[in-house]
Amino acid sequence: MNTPVPLAPPRRLVDVTVDGQEVRVPEGATIMQACAQTGVSCPTLCYGDTLTPKNACRICVVEVEGARTLAPACSRPVEPGMAVRTDSDRVRHARRTVLELLGSSVDLSTTPQAQEWMEHYDARPERFGPRAAPAPMGERDARRAGEHEPPTGAVAETVEQPAKIDNDLYVRDYGKCILCYKCVDACGEQWQNTFAIGVAGRGFDARVSTEHDVALPDSACVYCGNCIEVCPTGALSFKSEFDMRAEGTWDESRQRQTTTVCTYCGVGCNVTLHVQDNEIVKVTSPHDNPVTHGNLCIKGRFGFQHVQQRRHD
Amino acid sequence: MDLRFLDAVPDSLEREAVDAVLGPAESGWDGGERRAGDLRYARGGHAARARRDLLLPALHAVNDRTGWISPAALDYICRRLTVPPAEAYGVATFYAMFSLQARPARVVHVCTDIACAAKGADRIRAELAERLGPPGDASGEQAGAIWHESPCLGLCERAPAALALEAGSPPRFAVAAPARAEDIAALMTPPPVDTTPSNGHRPATTFAPSPLSGGTVEPAPSAAVPQAGVPGLVLLRRIGVVDPESLDDYRAHGGYAALRQALRLGPAGVIREVVESGLVGRGGAAFPTGRKWEATARQPASPHYLVCNADESEPGTFKDRVLMEGDPFSVIEAMTIAAYATGAEKGYLYIRGEYPRALSRLENAIARARGRNLLGRDILGSGFDFDVEIRRGAGAYICGEETAVFNSIEGRRGEPRSKPPFPVERGLFGRPTTINNVETLVNVLPIMLMGGPAYARIGTGGSTGPKLFCVSGTVSRPGVYELPFGATLRDLLELSGGVAEGREIRAVLLGGAAGAFVRGDELDIPLTFEGARAAGATLGSGVVLVLDDTVDLASILVRIAAFFRDESCGQCAPCRVGTVRQEEALRRLAGGSASRRTELRVLRDVGAAMRDASICGLGQTAWNAVESAIDRLGVFAAPTTDTTEEAR
Numbered sequence: 001m002n003t004p005v006p007l008a009p010p011r012r013l014v015d016v017t018v019d020g021q022e023v024r025v026p027e028g029a030t031i032m033q034a035c036a037q038t039g040v041s042c043p044t045l046c047y048g049d050t051l052t053p054k055n056a057c058r059i060c061v062v063e064v065e066g067a068r069t070l071a072p073a074c075s076r077p078v079e080p081g082m083a084v085r086t087d088s089d090r091v092r093h094a095r096r097t098v099l100e101l102l103g104s105s106v107d108l109s110t111t112p113q114a115q116e117w118m119e120h121y122d123a124r125p126e127r128f129g130p131r132a133a134p135a136p137m138g139e140r141d142a143r144r145a146g147e148h149e150p151p152t153g154a155v156a157e158t159v160e161q162p163a164k165i166d167n168d169l170y171v172r173d174y175g176k177c178i179l180c181y182k183c184v185d186a187c188g189e190q191w192q193n194t195f196a197i198g199v200a201g202r203g204f205d206a207r208v209s210t211e212h213d214v215a216l217p218d219s220a221c222v223y224c225g226n227c228i229e230v231c232p233t234g235a236l237s238f239k240s241e242f243d244m245r246a247e248g249t250w251d252e253s254r255q256r257q258t259t260t261v262c263t264y265c266g267v268g269c270n271v272t273l274h275v276q277d278n279e280i281v282k283v284t285s286p287h288d289n290p291v292t293h294g295n296l297c298i299k300g301r302f303g304f305q306h307v308q309q310r311r312h313d
Numbered sequence: 314m315d316l317r318f319l320d321a322v323p324d325s326l327e328r329e330a331v332d333a334v335l336g337p338a339e340s341g342w343d344g345g346e347r348r349a350g351d352l353r354y355a356r357g358g359h360a361a362r363a364r365r366d367l368l369l370p371a372l373h374a375v376n377d378r379t380g381w382i383s384p385a386a387l388d389y390i391c392r393r394l395t396v397p398p399a400e401a402y403g404v405a406t407f408y409a410m411f412s413l414q415a416r417p418a419r420v421v422h423v424c425t426d427i428a429c430a431a432k433g434a435d436r437i438r439a440e441l442a443e444r445l446g447p448p449g450d451a452s453g454e455q456a457g458a459i460w461h462e463s464p465c466l467g468l469c470e471r472a473p474a475a476l477a478l479e480a481g482s483p484p485r486f487a488v489a490a491p492a493r494a495e496d497i498a499a500l501m502t503p504p505p506v507d508t509t510p511s512n513g514h515r516p517a518t519t520f521a522p523s524p525l526s527g528g529t530v531e532p533a534p535s536a537a538v539p540q541a542g543v544p545g546l547v548l549l550r551r552i553g554v555v556d557p558e559s560l561d562d563y564r565a566h567g568g569y570a571a572l573r574q575a576l577r578l579g580p581a582g583v584i585r586e587v588v589e590s591g592l593v594g595r596g597g598a599a600f601p602t603g604r605k606w607e608a609t610a611r612q613p614a615s616p617h618y619l620v621c622n623a624d625e626s627e628p629g630t631f632k633d634r635v636l637m638e639g640d641p642f643s644v645i646e647a648m649t650i651a652a653y654a655t656g657a658e659k660g661y662l663y664i665r666g667e668y669p670r671a672l673s674r675l676e677n678a679i680a681r682a683r684g685r686n687l688l689g690r691d692i693l694g695s696g697f698d699f700d701v702e703i704r705r706g707a708g709a710y711i712c713g714e715e716t717a718v719f720n721s722i723e724g725r726r727g728e729p730r731s732k733p734p735f736p737v738e739r740g741l742f743g744r745p746t747t748i749n750n751v752e753t754l755v756n757v758l759p760i761m762l763m764g765g766p767a768y769a770r771i772g773t774g775g776s777t778g779p780k781l782f783c784v785s786g787t788v789s790r791p792g793v794y795e796l797p798f799g800a801t802l803r804d805l806l807e808l809s810g811g812v813a814e815g816r817e818i819r820a821v822l823l824g825g826a827a828g829a830f831v832r833g834d835e836l837d838i839p840l841t842f843e844g845a846r847a848a849g850a851t852l853g854s855g856v857v858l859v860l861d862d863t864v865d866l867a868s869i870l871v872r873i874a875a876f877f878r879d880e881s882c883g884q885c886a887p888c889r890v891g892t893v894r895q896e897e898a899l900r901r902l903a904g905g906s907a908s909r910r911t912e913l914r915v916l917r918d919v920g921a922a923m924r925d926a927s928i929c930g931l932g933q934t935a936w937n938a939v940e941s942a943i944d945r946l947g948v949f950a951a952p953t954t955d956t957t958e959e960a961r
């Protein structure tokens with residue numbers, strides 16, 4: 001009589017092989033999850049642990065036996081009997097070339113692991129020629145879809161341009177943007193529902209933008225900083241971090257991280273304070289928090305100055 | 314959604330243009346006048362957002378009326394549709410035909426793509442730049458008009474071509490093809506300033522029927538069909554024979570007999586015939602149509618949708634335009650049959666923005682079909698309901714990709730979605746959707762009339778039926794040709810008169826920019842899917858673009874690369890950046906200064922990564938034509954003896 005009611009039907013298990021190694025994963029799991037179970041890791045850039053995969057960067061591609069093209073490991077669900085190779089020539093070539101393409105067009109100096117992957121895959125972004133000079137401010141934002149200045153080929157075009165500094169809290173340095181869509185998804189329907197930013201333009205001239213490229217204070221931005229939380233490249237950063245990097249004082253080896261509870265309201269979000277030289281230099285939030293998934297509001301994210309008001313007499 | 318707007322006030326023309334599409338605003342909440350009652354309720358939720366798919370038509374309405382989309386107009390559209398301004402800005406800036414900057418009412422699009430380049434578009438461009446200033450320049454003498462270089466306008470049989478569009482009420486257009494620089498200059502004559510409100514009057518067609526000032530009357534669509542009137546044609550049989558504006562004439566020439574037959578067969582019977590006919594898609598991917606229909610029909614989720622892909626933007630392709638302009642009712646009839654078979658009550662016809670004449674003809678055809686109960690409720694007393702809505706693209710090749718079409722219709726950026734899930738399962742609005750090319754659909758009419766097995770006897774075992782080929786370039790009789798599958802490339806070129814006396818065929822581009830080149834000595838290639846594949850080429854959308862030995866192939870390759878760079882949606886890294894690097898390397902090679910070995914290595918490496926790692930067919934094929942030109946035609950081959958060693 002009292003038979004327990006299962007809350008969800010048990011997930012069927014699927015057998016796949018990763019680099020020749022057999023592994024059993026729940027139906028619907030991604031190739032990346034199958035890889036993780038066998039201890040194989042895939043490089044990722046646009047994948048976010050709190051977001052729906054956009055599979056735009058294509059650095060995680062793997063070879064699926066019998067498929068015409070490579071598949072993004074971050075998002076492709078496994079199928080029974082799937083045989084995946086993560087280190088074939090095709091995979092290495094695609095990953096190397098994607099790194100070269102991104103490295104030659106974007107400033108990856110603050111992208112964690114970029115350098116390491118470049119070395120691992122022997123990527124040489126400089127092979128496309130010297131980098132073009134950064135575009136003047138606003139030039140990329142004014143480009144029209146469907147036309148471009150014919151290049152001479154003497155220099156390799158980049159997305160570099162001056163950083164957008166239009167408020168006291170955070171900086172948008174789109175010369176470092178790989179267009180992973182994560183900030184847009186976090187600001188929009190996946191988390192914040194503010195929709196202050198979108199992707200505008202097309203092709204190489206596509207860029208993250210407010211409407212008509214208005215400054216952030218004139219946009220719908222509420223400064224929750226949830227875009228900074230997910231940005232994989234450092235294109236979005238706290239003003240404090242941006243300034244310290246410019247001064248050359250940013251030093252992560254000297255930073256301590258303390259996770260605590262935001263005291264502003266009853267939601268009680270977890271905040272992780274990054275402290276260098278006894279100053280809070282940035283605030284993040286744990287992604288594994290089952291309630292907030294790394295999201296905060298302006299108060300938890302930026303409202304820390306009162307903690308470090310000191311008398312300067 | 315709690316949205317923030319700019320608080321810019323649209324002028325009366327802008328407001329009127331938007332209201333003509335969306336109806337008047339209901340309250341202060343959606344951009345209307347604010348009344349006391351508005352404060353007692355909040356508008357929101359699904360109801361407020363459900364009309365997102367009207368974003369593209371609303372953007373068109375403003376662009377058609379004033380020539381550009383001002384911040385105030387965009388803001389008003391956002392309020393009306395509850396769309397975040399940043400998203401709407403992202404959508405508007407995705408399309409080449411929209412401008413977010415003030416510009417003159419008249420815009421002349423001058424085609425510089427492959428077919429036009431083969432017919433001297435470069436000279437015209439240079440001459441125009443000298444006479445009128447650089448493209449996009451509205452500062453000079455001709456301030457009432459601007460010109461832009463354009464990708465293929467689908468007028469290749471009359472290359473070089475130009476299309477002028479003028480905002481107003483109603484908007485007007487004119488075509489100059491074949492165009493001389495002075496014809497285009499004539500199109501640049503500024504129009505009289507027009508600020509007359511249209512009194513809410515909506516004409517039957519979007520564009521005015523008469524060409525704008527400075528333009529001439531276009532030849533009839535049959536001018537693009539050298540075989541027009543020849544007995545035995547199947548797909549082109551009515552072109553030049555019927556009045557494309559008259560439903561009676563269409564019926565007098567066998568129109569709507571296929572629909573009656575379909576209604577007799579029932580949906581399962583129609584699908585059976587289509588499966589047995591062996592019909593495969595003519596849009597480029599050659600997927601079996603019957604299987605697609607069967608898969609959609611089987612889906613339990615509802616509603617089902619039908620989409621007719623009339624985006625036709627593959628450079629060198631113009632067959633769908635000729636069908637839509639010359640025999641528009643056949644497209645509507647075929648859509649009705651497809652919808653009946655796959656269980657769709659609503660169909661969308663997505664037509665590229667550069668086809669104003671085809672648009673007018675289809676608008677007329679739909680209105681007339683509705684008037685006779687050939688669309689709408691209980692069609693011909695069968696109990697089957699179906700209607701068609703036209704959606705106009707706005708200058709984006711990628712919007713022909715099947716999932717990008719859906720995003721474009723839904724009012725989102727025309728970025729392809731990742732597959733799986735496939736459209737038959739989750740397509741337009743997330744529902745099971747059949748999407749077919751215009752020519753594919755039109756083939757269903759003869760299948761209904763002659764039966765699947767009889768149709769399957771036309772052509773070869775692997776490629777059944779008649780096929781349209783778009784012949785352009787340096788041949789004496791360019792145009793759309795209909796041949797049963799199995800004819801050779803040589804047969805087709807003989808029909809089209811071949812190249813001029815004393816000239817030699819240097820190359821033939823099969824399948825368009827996403828296709829491949831073959832040499833002039835490979836004309837025995839059978840024009841079938843399997844024959845082209847065996848020859849390492851593709852039929853793609855039926856492009857046969859002939860280049861004789863006067864054409865500079867290196868500059869054609871640069872143009873192809875520039876096309877992909879412009880048309881990449883920008884979503885995935887290999888294509889977004891790879892297309893840029895491909896163009897840069899080709900410019901270096903064409904300039905002759907670079908090390909061939911290094912540059913060919915760059916091209917091959919980038920090309921392989923684009924082919925393997927891009928999300929959609931655009932990136933995956935962006936290197937095909939260039940690769941074939943290098944490998945088959947020996948473009949950039951070493952002048953000396955070391956070809957094998959160096960070119961690798």
Ligand SMILES: Cc1cc2nc3c(=O)[nH]c(=O)nc-3n(C[C@H](O)[C@H](O)[C@H](O)COP(=O)(O)O)c2cc1C
Nearest residue numbers: 594595596622624625626713714715749750753930
């Ligand atoms: C970049 C790209 C552009 C495309 N453009 C068109 C197009 O303009 N018209 C079309 O019918 N199919 C186009 N296709 C093919 C469609 O994705 C799809 O295969 C086709 O509409 C299916 O119809 P069919 O089975 O009748 O051919 C395009 C594909 C790609 C990858």
Ligand code: SF4
Nearest residue numbers: 177178180181183231
């Ligand atoms: S700013 Fe950062 S998060 Fe946003 S698209 Fe660029 S790299 Fe991604």
Ligand code: SF4
Nearest residue numbers: 262264268269297300
């Ligand atoms: S971050 Fe914002 S929502 Fe979270 S506890 Fe602090 S004040 Fe409340």
Ligand code: SF4
Nearest residue numbers: 882884885888929932
């Ligand atoms: S391959 Fe090119 S066009 Fe296709 S999704 Fe990627 S960037 Fe967009």
Ligand code: FES
Nearest residue numbers: 055057058060074
């Ligand atoms: S991490 Fe998979 S595509 Fe970017």
